[in-house]
Amino acid sequence: MEPILELSGLSKVYPGGLKALDGVDLTIRKGEIFALLGPNGAGKTTLIGAVCGLVRPTSGMIRAFGHDMARDWRKARSRIALVPQELSTDMFEPVHRAVSYSRGLFGLAPDRARIEEILRSLSLWEKRDERIMALSGGMKRRVLIAKALAHEPDLLFLDEPTAGVDVELRKGMWAIIDEMRSRGVTIILTTHYIEEAEMMADRVGIINRGRLLMVDEKDAMMARLGRTEAHITLAEARSSLPPQIARFPVELEEGGTSLRYRGGDGTGKGKTEVADLTKALIAAGIDYTGIDTRESSLEDIFVTFLGEEGDAA
Numbered sequence: 001m002e003p004i005l006e007l008s009g010l011s012k013v014y015p016g017g018l019k020a021l022d023g024v025d026l027t028i029r030k031g032e033i034f035a036l037l038g039p040n041g042a043g044k045t046t047l048i049g050a051v052c053g054l055v056r057p058t059s060g061m062i063r064a065f066g067h068d069m070a071r072d073w074r075k076a077r078s079r080i081a082l083v084p085q086e087l088s089t090d091m092f093e094p095v096h097r098a099v100s101y102s103r104g105l106f107g108l109a110p111d112r113a114r115i116e117e118i119l120r121s122l123s124l125w126e127k128r129d130e131r132i133m134a135l136s137g138g139m140k141r142r143v144l145i146a147k148a149l150a151h152e153p154d155l156l157f158l159d160e161p162t163a164g165v166d167v168e169l170r171k172g173m174w175a176i177i178d179e180m181r182s183r184g185v186t187i188i189l190t191t192h193y194i195e196e197a198e199m200m201a202d203r204v205g206i207i208n209r210g211r212l213l214m215v216d217e218k219d220a221m222m223a224r225l226g227r228t229e230a231h232i233t234l235a236e237a238r239s240s241l242p243p244q245i246a247r248f249p250v251e252l253e254e255g256g257t258s259l260r261y262r263g264g265d266g267t268g269k270g271k272t273e274v275a276d277l278t279k280a281l282i283a284a285g286i287d288y289t290g291i292d293t294r295e296s297s298l299e300d301i302f303v304t305f306l307g308e309e310g311d312a313a
Ligand SMILES: Nc1ncnc2c1ncn2[C@@H]1O[C@H](COP(=O)(O)OP(=O)(O)OP(=O)(O)O)[C@@H](O)[C@H]1O
Pocket: 014, 015, 016, 018, 019, 020, 038, 039, 040, 041, 042, 043, 044, 045, 046, 047
């Protein structure tokens, strides 16, 4: 698929010496939703800032829509939009004026019909004459998206699009992101809510300490790194396990009152093994009173992955 954005060897050292980006290579494909996951201070905002012209890279190259951003910044920048985490200006402006203004900022002719369409799609039409400061937090966030969409971007960055919004609004936001994708907008989002990446993303990148540690299709990542976890409550506490049980990937927990299984590979193999384990428990005369099984989430993968990275450092 056609690349929309290519980063190669992108590095940023802030004055004072902090290396916020360390040789990032990344290619974004047209039409995908790419989720950038990383802990606080990982370099996500710096990466977005570099592409949007807010942060000057120390070294490396950024190509957007085939333009080298260092030389041809304007041509590419007009096709890129950023939805930041918070509104910084416009608080006293009515909604429709702030959104129309954003369009003009990128040199596009006024287009009332397009602005109306954007406001309606974000359920902001009824609020168009209200001052932004009078809106709820969730509505303010929609205004930020409307402002970004007003200049009809092909590449949209969403920096923590649902931070601090309630579950219902978060789902509403996901629907909006999905609708933008169906219009052909390529989306790069950063998020702390891994569930969000799990729900929305086609591909996921994990960044930590300025280094892009892994980039993969979300489904492939889950299949490759996923695990099955089972919690088996034993009828009686035990201090050890017989060999026919210990051969499974299990540990005694909670003072020997429960057994924790961690195994499988994200393809469902673990479930079969848990079934074998329960048979082996019965055969060994070890009674249990409950079993709770779950497939690991992207969050588990993320935490495990960063943990291993921390150990390696
Ligand atoms: N202007 C700056 N000057 C110096 N250091 C900075 C500057 N901006 C960011 N940093 C540092 O660079 C590192 C990466 O920050 P960045 O904001 O890119 O991370 P992030 O992944 O977006 O974090 P968060 O999830 O907390 O927003 C951090 O250690 C941060 O303190």
